[in-house]
Amino acid sequence: MVENTDPPSEFTDGTESLNRSEPLASESSSRTPGNSTSPRREPATGTSASPAAARPTADVGSLLGAFASGAPFIALVAAVETLIATVMLGVGLTVAPLVVALVTFAVYTVDHVADADADAASTPRRALLARRYGDQLMIAAALGYGAAVALSIAGGPLALALTLLPGAFWVVYASDWLPDAGRAVGAALAAAVPRGRLGAGVRAKVADGGHRRIPRLKDVLVLNSLVVATGWAAALTFLPVAFAGASVDPVMLVVFTYFLLRSFVDAELPNVRDVEADAAVGVETLPVAFGVERTRLALYGVDVLVAVVVVGAAVAGLLAWPLVGALGVGLAASVFITSLAGRVGDASILGVAPDGTYLLVGVVIAGVRLIG
Amino acid sequence: MIGLSPLSVALLAAVVTGTSGAILAWRERPDAGARWLVLLLVGQVWWTTFLVFELEASSLAVKALWYDVQWLGVVVVPVGWLLFALEYTGRDRYVNPGVVAAVCVAPAITVLVVAAGDPFGVVVANREVADTAVGSFLRVDPGPWYYVMAGYTYLLGLIGSVPILQLVRDDARPFRGQSAALIVGTAAPWVSSVVYLSGAIPVPGLDPTPLAFAVSGVAYLLALSRFRLLTLTPAPRRRARQLVFEQLHDPVFVVGTEGYVLDLNRCAAEMFEIDRRTAIGEAATAVVPRYDELRDQHGDVGPLSIVGRNGRRPYEVTVRDVTDDHGRSIGRLAVFHDVGEYLVQQQRLNVLNRVFRHDIRTETNLIRGYADRLATVPSDERALSVVKESATRIYELSERTRAASDLFDPVSEPPPPISVAELVTAAAADLRDEWPEAEVAVDDDLPDARVPATLRAVVGNLCSNAVQHNDADRPSVWIDASAANGWVQLSVADDGPGIDPEEREVLEQGTETPLEHASGVGLWIVKWGIDTIGGRVSFADREPNGTVVTLSVPVIEAAPTDADGAGSARTSAGESASETGR
Numbered sequence: 042m043v044e045n046t047d048p049p050s051e052f053t054d055g056t057e058s059l060n061r062s063e064p065l066a067s068e069s070s071s072r073t074p075g076n077s078t079s080p081r082r083e084p085a086t087g088t089s090a091s092p093a094a095a096r097p098t099a100d101v102g103s104l105l106g107a108f109a110s111g112a113p114f115i116a117l118v119a120a121v122e123t124l125i126a127t128v129m130l131g132v133g134l135t136v137a138p139l140v141v142a143l144v145t146f147a148v149y150t151v152d153h154v155a156d157a158d159a160d161a162a163s164t165p166r167r168a169l170l171a172r173r174y175g176d177q178l179m180i181a182a183a184l185g186y187g188a189a190v191a192l193s194i195a196g197g198p199l200a201l202a203l204t205l206l207p208g209a210f211w212v213v214y215a216s217d218w219l220p221d222a223g224r225a226v227g228a229a230l231a232a233a234v235p236r237g238r239l240g241a242g243v244r245a246k247v248a249d250g251g252h253r254r255i256p257r258l259k260d261v262l263v264l265n266s267l268v269v270a271t272g273w274a275a276a277l278t279f280l281p282v283a284f285a286g287a288s289v290d291p292v293m294l295v296v297f298t299y300f301l302l303r304s305f306v307d308a309e310l311p312n313v314r315d316v317e318a319d320a321a322v323g324v325e326t327l328p329v330a331f332g333v334e335r336t337r338l339a340l341y342g343v344d345v346l347v348a349v350v351v352v353g354a355a356v357a358g359l360l361a362w363p364l365v366g367a368l369g370v371g372l373a374a375s376v377f378i379t380s381l382a383g384r385v386g387d388a389s390i391l392g393v394a395p396d397g398t399y400l401l402v403g404v405v406i407a408g409v410r411l412i413g
Numbered sequence: 414m415i416g417l418s419p420l421s422v423a424l425l426a427a428v429v430t431g432t433s434g435a436i437l438a439w440r441e442r443p444d445a446g447a448r449w450l451v452l453l454l455v456g457q458v459w460w461t462t463f464l465v466f467e468l469e470a471s472s473l474a475v476k477a478l479w480y481d482v483q484w485l486g487v488v489v490v491p492v493g494w495l496l497f498a499l500e501y502t503g504r505d506r507y508v509n510p511g512v513v514a515a516v517c518v519a520p521a522i523t524v525l526v527v528a529a530g531d532p533f534g535v536v537v538a539n540r541e542v543a544d545t546a547v548g549s550f551l552r553v554d555p556g557p558w559y560y561v562m563a564g565y566t567y568l569l570g571l572i573g574s575v576p577i578l579q580l581v582r583d584d585a586r587p588f589r590g591q592s593a594a595l596i597v598g599t600a601a602p603w604v605s606s607v608v609y610l611s612g613a614i615p616v617p618g619l620d621p622t623p624l625a626f627a628v629s630g631v632a633y634l635l636a637l638s639r640f641r642l643l644t645l646t647p648a649p650r651r652r653a654r655q656l657v658f659e660q661l662h663d664p665v666f667v668v669g670t671e672g673y674v675l676d677l678n679r680c681a682a683e684m685f686e687i688d689r690r691t692a693i694g695e696a697a698t699a700v701v702p703r704y705d706e707l708r709d710q711h712g713d714v715g716p717l718s719i720v721g722r723n724g725r726r727p728y729e730v731t732v733r734d735v736t737d738d739h740g741r742s743i744g745r746l747a748v749f750h751d752v753g754e755y756l757v758q759q760q761r762l763n764v765l766n767r768v769f770r771h772d773i774r775t776e777t778n779l780i781r782g783y784a785d786r787l788a789t790v791p792s793d794e795r796a797l798s799v800v801k802e803s804a805t806r807i808y809e810l811s812e813r814t815r816a817a818s819d820l821f822d823p824v825s826e827p828p829p830p831i832s833v834a835e836l837v838t839a840a841a842a843d844l845r846d847e848w849p850e851a852e853v854a855v856d857d858d859l860p861d862a863r864v865p866a867t868l869r870a871v872v873g874n875l876c877s878n879a880v881q882h883n884d885a886d887r888p889s890v891w892i893d894a895s896a897a898n899g900w901v902q903l904s905v906a907d908d909g910p911g912i913d914p915e916e917r918e919v920l921e922q923g924t925e926t927p928l929e930h931a932s933g934v935g936l937w938i939v940k941w942g943i944d945t946i947g948g949r950v951s952f953a954d955r956e957p958n959g960t961v962v963t964l965s966v967p968v969i970e971a972a973p974t975d976a977d978g979a980g981s982a983r984t985s986a987g988e989s990a991s992e993t994g995r
Binding site: 147151176179180182183184186187188190191192194195197198201 | 417421425426428429430431432433434436437440458462465466634638
């Protein structure tokens with residue numbers, strides 16, 4: 042199933058952001074340890090836990106790290122995000138969080154099994170499990186996605202389409218399907234046009250045009266993170282709507298924008314850590330193109346934009362102020378994490394912390410609900 | 414979220430298993446059959462999914478819409494099954510764009526007609542909503558094309574099942590398990606469909622086929638996970654066996670029970686210069702070398718001397734019956750093993766053994782005996798002469814043994830072919846130089862045909878023997894050569910006492926015994942050299958006295974120099990194989 046392989050990049054510590062702009066592992070199994078390939082989020086702990094460290098602390102930390110780097114944790118975060126979206130949308134509780142969690146679990150389990158060898162250094166416990174129980178995990182992942190699809194059918198055609206969206210985005214985003222299709226069309230065109238009608242250069246370009254003219258989206262600056270963010274924002278926003286059977290409402294646009302922008306930040310944050318590795322393999326990211334300092338400023342700008350959208354929605358009466366407060370807590374945490382980009386030694390923070398902001402928002406919302 | 418009917422809930426089980434199976438199969442690309450299994454399972458999931466939507470829709474129009482959409486999955490399933498079965502079982506040569514396009518014609522027509530609204534009711538003549546205890550679905554009156562597609566679906570299913578069924582009795586347990594699971598997986602919906610079309614379903618209008626997809630999905634999942642379907646496929650076996658048959662360096666013929674050639678491998682065609690297209694179907698006696706002698710044989714036969722592309726070679730032929738699963742003979746297999754190299758090796762060992770055991774030992778004893786005499790009578794000239802002669806013979810023996818060794822060195826690059834005229838002229842000149850008293854006569858009309866350079870040593874030995882063992886005062890040697898039908902006949906005649914019949918017999922048999930053996934290694938060099946180049950040597954008496962040794966040697970064709978000339982020098986003796994070898 043390997044359709045493309047990136048050249049090996051430099052060793053990184055294996056941590057990933059929730060919205061890391063990388064292809065699925067199965068598409069790039071040769072990547073270096075820690076250069077995770079999941080299209081959305083990959084909170085992996087670093088390998089800094091030394092065996093010589095204090096035993097109890099190290100064990101607890103190691104276990105937490107193993108959990109945080111595993112597909113179940115990512116699925117849990119995705120489910121919490123869907124719950125946040127459900128609250129923001131003001132629709133009733135549905136099975137949407139479960140569907141999103143199942144899809145996330147399936148995608149990342151496949152990713153971890155396929156990348157087990159590459160992950161051995163960065164996430165040894167996860168890699169060990171993935172190697173030892175690879176077949177069982179793959180069956181679990183397949184059944185998980187199957188169950189998600191079956192549940193989504195109960196939500197109607199729109200819910201089904203939204204559930205299939207992550208898979209479709211992945212095909213367009215990470216695999217060589219798009220360049221291959223381009224190549225096939227180019228080759229067909231080159232074969233169809235009689236010899237002599239096209240110059241040699243043009244003929245070669247057309248025949249190979251798929252690769253040159255239609256690159257993988259993951260290799261395109263900004264678009265790579267934007268595609269990932271759009272896919273997940275669409276699923277998070279519209280799945281609860283589809284399951285609830287709600288009608289179109291302006292708040293949907295607010296929720297979609299919120300998750301789109303937040304996911305974009307989460308996707309670009311780990312790129313700061315991986316700037317050298319990405320530059321080595323030719324992946325265009327904001328830090329590679331504009332440097333770490335400018336990237337940090339740009340991400341601040343995106344966070345400010347999120348704040349403007351949320352506050353504006355509150356002013357317009359689309360969101361309740363307590364909810365805006367809860368979202369603000371998460372936003373503040375995001376700004377803080379952004380400020381750490383390029384300034385902290387333990388780069389794993391940039392992988393795990395963005396996930397933590399959603400859990401924080403979820404806890405605050407639950408607290409607000411409980412209080413009143 | 415819509416409330417689901419019990420039937421819809423049951424159908425979702427098929428969606429879960431089908432989707433899971435499709436994902437697992439997708440992972441196995443590009444293994445044989447993976448993409449078609451994905452297509453099959455996606456078709457099943459598609460059909461089932463839109464049946465759920467149909468069941469849960471509230472109006473006839475919406476139900477009809479989802480019903481029509483289901484057709485895409487309906488027509489994809491048999492296509493996916495057939496192509497999967499062919500590719501998975503190693504019959505991928507049939508899975509080409511032409512075949513794929515052909516099997517997609519009827520499904521494409523169906524989808525187009527349905528997409529166009531089926532204006533003439535050829536697919537569905539009438540449809541109405543049926544509210545039943547298990548759900549509300551569309552009850553349709555099938556049109557004529559509906560039955561055509563049903564028949565087409567069964568036909569593709571049957572064709573696809575045949576190669577899968579063959580694996581049920583396979584020797585390998587994984588393939589038996591896989592095929593059994595696949596048969597269950599495909600039989601369940603097919604049986605359901607038959608039951609539906611026969612009207613045996615208690616709920617009128619309910620097609621339970623998608624429900625059976627749950628069984629299919631479980632079976633396919635089992636095959637994928639438990640029996641490693643697609644990870645462990647039988648597809649390469651078929652190709653591998655064909656490859657072994659084709660690439661075998663021994664000629665192989667398959668002959669039917671009626672005595673006609675059914676198949677032969679590439680080596681057989683090349684070695685015996687046979688056109689495969691015309692040979693198949695011909696009588697074995699006209700195609701297979703020496704088939705008359707093989708017809709009633711079993712096991713190893715031979716060695717048989719057969720002329721082929723490389724000249725005359727000894728072949729040991731293994732004849733085996735080809736039997737079916739019931740042990741009945743359905744043909745015969747004849748495998749020709751060229752044992753020339755092996756026989757020569759064996760002969761060389763025997764001769765070298767004899768050289769050390771007999772010739773050198775005899776000479777050594779002679780030297781020791783006369784050395785003792787010289788110790789007591791240092792002035793004995795005769796004893797001194799015998800010692801010198803004996804030592805000279807040992808030296809010559811070692812020289813000839815080394816020449817033989819060089820001659821048959823398999824590692825060294827063979828020298829380029831030489832012309833007969835050049836070879837004979839050089840041999841005569843050498844003979845005159847070495848034996849000035851000898852009369853050497855050479856035929857004036859020597860052919861210019863090219864022969865293997867190995868022949869130089871062979872002819873040199875023959876000429877040398879003709880003079881060395883000649884008791885005439887003025888030994889005479891006649892060298893003659895002619896070429897015809899791809900062969901060169903080269904004869905060396907002398908007026909000596911002739912070769913001992915026992916020695917000739919030893920050479921012809923190729924085996925020495927302690928009591929029956931040749932003298933020296935000169936004639937052996939002749940025989941081995943001729944055998945190596947695929948020629949033949951014969952001995953005859955010359956009147957009034959002497960011997961005529963005749964060599965038959967294949968002519969070497971010049972290497973082609975045209976653009977596609979990839980060939981190197983090769984003998985043309987095979988062209989006359991029909992005359993000499995069969």
